[in-house]
Amino acid sequence: MARRKKIYEGKAKILYEGPEPGTIVQYFKDDATAFNAQKKDVIEGKGVLNNRLSEFFMTGLGSIGVPTHFLKRLNMREQLVRACEIIPLEIIVRNYAAGTMSKRLGLEEGTALPRPIVEYCLKDDKLGDPLVSEEHIAAFGWASQHDMDDIVALALRVNDFMSGLMYGVGIKLVDFKIEVGRVYDGDFQRLIVADEISPDSCRLWDIETGQKLDKDVFRQDLGSLSDAYTEVAKRLGVMPKQATHISKPTLIN
Numbered sequence: 001m002a003r004r005k006k007i008y009e010g011k012a013k014i015l016y017e018g019p020e021p022g023t024i025v026q027y028f029k030d031d032a033t034a035f036n037a038q039k040k041d042v043i044e045g046k047g048v049l050n051n052r053l054s055e056f057f058m059t060g061l062g063s064i065g066v067p068t069h070f071l072k073r074l075n076m077r078e079q080l081v082r083a084c085e086i087i088p089l090e091i092i093v094r095n096y097a098a099g100t101m102s103k104r105l106g107l108e109e110g111t112a113l114p115r116p117i118v119e120y121c122l123k124d125d126k127l128g129d130p131l132v133s134e135e136h137i138a139a140f141g142w143a144s145q146h147d148m149d150d151i152v153a154l155a156l157r158v159n160d161f162m163s164g165l166m167y168g169v170g171i172k173l174v175d176f177k178i179e180v181g182r183v184y185d186g187d188f189q190r191l192i193v194a195d196e197i198s199p200d201s202c203r204l205w206d207i208e209t210g211q212k213l214d215k216d217v218f219r220q221d222l223g224s225l226s227d228a229y230t231e232v233a234k235r236l237g238v239m240p241k242q243a244t245h246i247s248k249p250t251l252i253n
């Protein structure tokens with residue numbers, strides 16, 4: 001079998017050339033990083049969970065008419081996605097204050113925001129993904145004003161969908177990040193949700209207890225990250241079986 005061509009390797013995923021032009025195979029690794037990769041670990045099963053969860057969210061978004069890059073899941077760790085030009089921005093939507101917003105504005109974690117707030121960070125690991133304004137984005141040409149209108153509309157639709165989905169299983173969607181890509185259909189171009197949507201890129205708190213079920217568990221050493229992600233997957237009805245542990249045979253006495 002011919003070796004696949006690796007296009008890119010990031011902190012949590014590897015991209016390979018897909019079987020047809022315009023497609024990419026997205027492989028989810030078990031690697032977890034935080035604080036711009038200063039903290040690293042391998043969390044067994046995380047890639048499997050994120051592959052399934054991202055499929056679940058992207059498929060749901062597709063079914064309500066939000067365009068995404070997702071085409072189909074290929075196996076436990078890989079999905080086929082549509083190739084696109086990634087806009088070099090991390091698009092963050094916040095419903096409650098947390099993380100960098102709490103620090104910057106001195107807001108207590110969990111403070112409800114008056115309305116969802118959309119923020120942008122420039123995708124640049126060397127600079128630590130700095131916060132940028134629409135003025136920076138327009139002036140440096142990272143996206144056009146028309147793109148920005150589409151990006152805000154997409155981000156808010158994703159927020160409504162994800163907030164409702166999570167609320168239904170007793171989870172509060174505090175904030176999340178998406179990435180958006182550009183695709184060309186003949187003479188037209190449009191923007192689609194790309195990359196991944198998973199507990200790696202969301203803040204998810206149990207509504208009753210406030211327990212964190214996202215990557216903050218890893219960032220803040222709050223317990224088992226794979227248990228937290230498995231809990232999210234179970235509540236959503238994704239992977240009800242113990243599929244994350246399939247790869248590890250155990251001796252039965």
Ligand code: TYD
Nearest residue numbers: 098099100101121175176177200201202203
């Ligand atoms: P934020 O509070 O700005 O940063 P941090 O996670 O470092 O405290 O993040 C807001 C949300 O966006 C949070 O759910 C994590 C997610 N996010 C990413 O997944 N990747 C990123 O590069 C950034 C900047 C945020």
